[in-house]
Amino acid sequence: MKLNFQGLAILSALVFLVLALTWMLAPDLLLSDWGVEFTSSAGLVSRRAAALYAGIAVMLFSARNAEPSVGRSALIKGVVVACFMLAALGVLEFKAGNATPRILIAVFIELAFMLALLYVGCGHPAQSDTSHRRRKA
Numbered sequence: 001m002k003l004n005f006q007g008l009a010i011l012s013a014l015v016f017l018v019l020a021l022t023w024m025l026a027p028d029l030l031l032s033d034w035g036v037e038f039t040s041s042a043g044l045v046s047r048r049a050a051a052l053y054a055g056i057a058v059m060l061f062s063a064r065n066a067e068p069s070v071g072r073s074a075l076i077k078g079v080v081v082a083c084f085m086l087a088a089l090g091v092l093e094f095k096a097g098n099a100t101p102r103i104l105i106a107v108f109i110e111l112a113f114m115l116a117l118l119y120v121g122c123g124h125p126a127q128s129d130t131s132h133r134r135r136k137a
């Protein structure tokens with residue numbers, strides 16, 4: 001199976017949509033899995049984060065057929081940064097004792113998406129901003 005942007009964008013969009021729905025409708029499931037107590041404050045932040053996950057899902061699904069371009073590269077870079085930050089925060093919260101080892105499952109998935117997006121994004125010379133600028137010049 002060859003990894004390409006279209007397949008990865010669709011898979012990522014589905015995962016982000018499931019996360020959005022879970023954070024919106026049942027945030028206590030994820031929080032309790034990580035050993036974090038559900039409070040009204042945690043619910044508020046969870047539901048607001050759900051909107052961001054839904055937005056990323058829509059962007060990825062909408063861009064699934066995009067050819068290599070500066071816009072597609074920007075989308076990849078943004079999701080890579082988000083996945084890296086989520087993974088780093090997961091490890092830090094685990095190390096600090098604020099989450100159970102089960103948060104490392106999320107960290108693994110975030111790192112897998114990050115690496116897959118980097119692989120797909122670096123797979124085309126036209127992906128880089130400088131290559132795109134040279135073609136236009």
